[in-house]
Amino acid sequence: MRPRLRLPLRPPAWTATLTWKSACFIVVMCCSLAAVLGALVHVEVTRQTVATAREKALGKLHDASRAYEAGEALPPDAGLDPVGLPPELRALAVGGQRATVVADYRGRPTMWAAAPADGRALAAAIDYGQSARTISGLDNAIIGSSVLAIGGTLLVGAFAVTRVTRRLHQTATVARRITQGDLDARVGDPRTKDPSRHQDEVATVAGALDTMAGSLQAKLESERRFTADVAHELRTPLTGLQAASELLPESRPTELVRERVRTMRQLTEDLLEISRLDSGSEVVETDLHQLGRLVRRVVRASGTDTEVVVVRDAHVETDRRRLERVLGNLVANAHKHGRAPVVLTVDGPVVTVRDHGDGFPAYLPAHGPQRFRSAGKGHGLGLTIAVGQARVIGARLEFREARGGGGLAVLTLPDASSSPAEA
Template identity: 45%
Template sequence: MRPFHRLRPARASLRWKIAALAAATACLVAIAVGVLVHLWTAQDIRDRAEQQAFNSVYSAMDVYRRTGTLTDGAELDPAELPAALRHPADGDRHTAYDGRVEGNLGPSVWAAQRTGGPDSRVLAVRVNMSPELYGLRRLDGSMVVASLVALAAAVPLAAYGAGLLARRLRRVSETAGRISAGDLDARTGPTKGHDEVADIAATVDLMADSLGRRLRTERQFTADVAHELRTPVGGLLAAADLLPPGETEDLLRARVRDLRGLVEDLLEISRLDAGAEQPVRARVPLGAVVSEAVARTGYDAEVTVADDDTTVETDPRRLERIVGNLVVNAHRHGDTPVQVTVEGRTVVVRDHGPGFPPDLLLHGPRRFHTGAAERGSGHGLGLTIALGQARLLGAELRLDNAPDGGAVATLRLPA
């Protein structure tokens, strides 16, 4: 079976996505605030300049009418006066914006009023806004610098906060991965905070508790059924021995033997599921153990041992059980020739049949499920037992299909 690969969350992706979102939000806020402050300040400068020009032309007109002289900044019919102010109505004061810039002069706001009388000239006052606008540019620069500083502080803080979130999500993901791999005792445990991540962690733990209870109930039921069937099956086998020889006796004896084998397989699976089995290790020659296991099956198989001197420390009885089940499975559900190759610590069993069905390769062997009709009939327990015994030995059992057809089972024993 393919080894389980733990799902790895996209830690850097999540962290930097959140950091990028925080940076984008900070940029939008800074831009919005900067634009609003700039527009408000620019309008305030213009409003104050208009008010100043309006008041100045009022004062200048009062002095001109009383003394006939012009105050500082007041002019009569200036050449730079905007066209909109060259013909104001008598007695009315008007203002206009002049966007021209000449050196340090401009933009400006003009205010104008007719003097009245026979000459009817236009008295105008010009208020230069360049100092205030220079201050506005400095304010814009300061806001840009402040925004960059805030952005430089926000991104690391957002990345740090995202890292904390990613670590909590990683714990939940690792727990779910361990549960998916078969570790029903895996739990996330208490997590910091009272947010959605804590809810997810608690839900995963509750799911694991419920799943563990159901599987334990199922395993106990299987063990109880197998144990209860063992005695009557033994009685059936003894009774079959009392029948007179003949076709009926042979048929009944064969069926009883099949039933006893099924009961023994169920008991073995229940013990493996319950963790009641412990390997008895010994240093043995791998090639000899594999050859003996193949011979005990009673099926023909081509055994090739690359190195007769290879020895392994393992439980030889369980190793024979694994190899025997793989060879029997290859004959029952595959096609000849069946080849067994021993190289180093690796044992490969290959047949030339239709191969393993995709469902078995995807989900692994399941009890009472043979996968595909073309692979023959059976209880679907042989590969399940082989996988359980391999796990008990700390070995890896991988199931694949050969490129040119046929099922390939690869057993790698630990060093």
């Protein structure tokens, strides 16, 4: 039975960060573009509106000048030094210049035009309220449309970015599942299955990951089948060889032959067990067991001088045979590759096996045990089997360096309930 892998329910932090960064970039770009376009439209429309009003004011001032020179009555809203004429405009007119200016007159915006007239200022005024309202309405329309455009662009951009980040998150999740041993995991992006659809970068990455996973699965399956086939083929001749060795007369050479045959049979059984673990077809038979009692039974069966310390006993629901296999391999490895004293400690659901030797090889704590790689005698299969069986029963097995020297194997069991320590 392949162990179940629990996947994270929420996307990782990098996905959310990418979404927010993309959203902020979209907002900044939209705001900048809207501000530039709005400013350009505002300046151009204001210039045209002011120019039109100025032409009207100057036209009215021209009519007033002709009437003044002819001695006729001045048009309405025109006169000499009229009330409300801005002082700066009057100063320019008295100084001999013709100019216009916009100012408030009786609470309303007014366009004034003034020209010199016998040392005084001849001025004409037109209502600038409609032009001011036009410019103000235009500014409000620019702001409103910019807000709507920014909001719409942000929603569309966030939707598009979220789709991309969701696909990236799915790809990363599948990669983590493959790393954890689930070689059946695939992204399955539909774009990679339909050649007629556009292949974007995310689809390319997803397709490459699926191809890599398929190739890796095929290679591992081929390796597993080869291991199983070799082990099965060795079983029959080794059985015959063991039977033949039992018929030999007792002697030192006979003992050496029998020892080598036992070693070969053990190696063959270990290879078969590893092959079954790799296939994921193991069936777990769980029951409730008292951990302290089970540990003592393992130590007695090992026939080694191993000290057992129960700090806090616990009842665990697990497969007894597989747990005993894990602990037995850890104890055997501690005696084979470490030095006495070897201490097996139970502290609730955590079981540790510590020796006082030179410690584990550098690669072991970082990468775990590797087949047929051992720092000393042996084939490196015992710890490989221990890790595989621990994974099957849902436990976590770690290898560390103990304080003061030596190797420390830490086995953490799931679903444990504590009980008082045994006397």
